[in-house]
Amino acid sequence: MQRPVTTSVGEMKRRDAVYLHSLSQSAGTLRFAGKLNGKLCSRTMDEWIDYELTFHGVSAYECRSVADCPWHLESGFDEIDAGDEVAAGGERWRYLLATDDFVYRIAAARFEFDEVGAQPFSYRPPIAAARYVRRPAARRASASLPR
Numbered sequence: 001m002q003r004p005v006t007t008s009v010g011e012m013k014r015r016d017a018v019y020l021h022s023l024s025q026s027a028g029t030l031r032f033a034g035k036l037n038g039k040l041c042s043r044t045m046d047e048w049i050d051y052e053l054t055f056h057g058v059s060a061y062e063c064r065s066v067a068d069c070p071w072h073l074e075s076g077f078d079e080i081d082a083g084d085e086v087a088a089g090g091e092r093w094r095y096l097l098a099t100d101d102f103v104y105r106i107a108a109a110r111f112e113f114d115e116v117g118a119q120p121f122s123y124r125p126p127i128a129a130a131r132y133v134r135r136p137a138a139r140r141a142s143a144s145l146p147r
Helices: 126-131
Strands: 002-004 018-026 029-037 048-056 060-065 077-080 095-098 102-107 110-115 121-123
Touching: none
Parallel strands: none
Antiparallel strands: 002 077, 018 029, 029 048, 048 110, 060 102, 077 095, 095 102, 110 121
16 A cells, blocks of 8 residues: 655645656665656645655665556655565565656655755654654753762
């Protein structure tokens, strides 16, 4: 099961919303950059929006042309709930990103979405977030108590 991802521009209604200009990868990071059609985002805007979408903790990704894609899409950017399929590195596939020409299936820990010139939007799925919960340090009742 999967559901559309909500970012600072809302949901990307379909693949025509996402235009990809560049793709780069390095040591567990996958970065997409391009333009979004604001009319095809749920927070409708009559403009093109420059974006950067960076996935962190990437263990695997696949790319298929739109014509040959076997994956069902709910929107232009979906989160896959704990599915049965496992990527080569043992991680579960987490995201589907559909652009104007290609569809990417990505196994990653989290992503950051940035409208160029705006505040970045960061998201970590609830399962992954539980691994990184930071607990406050224990407080001492008084500095004068013996140790």
